[in-house]
Amino acid sequence: MFWVLLLLLAWAFAGTACLRLCLAAVRAAAVDLDADAGRGQDLTLYEAAFLSGGPARVAELTLVSMARQRRLLLAHTGWATVVDPRGRDEMERSVIGAIGPEGQSRIAPVRAAAATAEAVRGLADRLVSAGLAVPDGDGSTIAAGVRRVRIAALAVLALSLTALLLPGPTGMPRELIALWFALPLALTLSCLVIARFEVHPYSRWASPAGQRLLGGLARHMNGFGDERAYLASVAVRGVNAIGEPNLRAAFAHHDRPVQDRAARDRPRTAGHPKTAGADGD
Structure with missing residues (x-):
């Protein structure tokens, strides 16, 4: 019955990771409400x-x-x-x-x-x-939560394979063991799917309010002057947005x-x- 211990460990990985992702989403929503005043400001x-x-x-x-x-x-x-x-x-x-x-x-x-x-x-x-940025190195962000859920899904998969490959009699058909391990795996995958539709993109730096301001900047970029639009594209997309080959090569x-x-x-x-x-x- 060693596979039962592995199953409990799989549930611990999956449950903890999914719970922390949910808490991160709740905290992000609370910060988003506090950032209402900042949304009306233009980003430099x-x-x-x-x-x-x-x-x-x-x-x-x-x-x-x-x-x-x-x-x-x-x-x-x-x-x-x-x-x-x-x-x-x-x-x-x-x-x-x-x-x-x-x-x-x-x-x-x-x-x-x-x-x-x-x-x-x-x-x-x-x-x-x-409320426009998340603290650097904060492990409670949505992006960090999504990473933990992905790691938990891989851990559940590895534990399930270990349980199925255990030598000797287990007292239970391997198909049923696989079904038990499919439950925590389904939990992690469903959390990733929900996060993908509800809180994507997962930004390391910008909060949801900050991401909306960035989206507004990108939409209005064509209305800027040539130089400001050029620098705005570098700010949003990085050095890959640089048009001059020599200047782009300098950062390579x-x-x-x-x-x-x-x-x-x-x-x-x-x-x-x-x-x-x-x-x-």
Whole structure:
């Protein structure tokens, strides 16, 4: 009768995961009601970037915005060069500070440092307080609940296979054992189906109210000016929305631990606008 213990364990996995998903949905609905006042506000591009892709997206948007204004040069080899050291807001000053006093650095560490800067943390706190964003690392969100239910479904399936493959007599037909395990599996799958129709998409960063504001921004994007529409598409869709191949290639590079390779890729005339600009156009 060892399969009974496995069945109880399967029910524990399924019941706990589904219950936590339901509680997360209830909490999200309560936060959504508290965010009514925030729905009437227009999102800034930084806010849209955070709700769409988190701190890293905010850093990417800042880099692209400064590059479009020719105040920062982004080479296709993955290097950023400061042209105008005067940041116009806290985000830009964070990026310039992350590049460092030499005025040139690889884009990957700049993006990572800018994403953890105080300016981004302050933006996140404001959005969370307004009910438009979910706390970073909060395991009670709907997205986290859905992940737990998926893991529970896999666990139930694994436990059922283990029970069916147990050697020796079990005292019960294997078809009936499979039927018993089908019940907790059906519970997890039905929860996933309901969540798919009721609370999808599962955003890691935006609350339901924040997702609606993002949807409104996307619908009205065509009414913006060309430059604002361009930056809004980067904020919502990320660097894949960048039209220029060289500029998009600049974000495709990652940190390389080998120093001689980094030195080979580094522009030879660091900080020279004419040379670096050829790759940042």
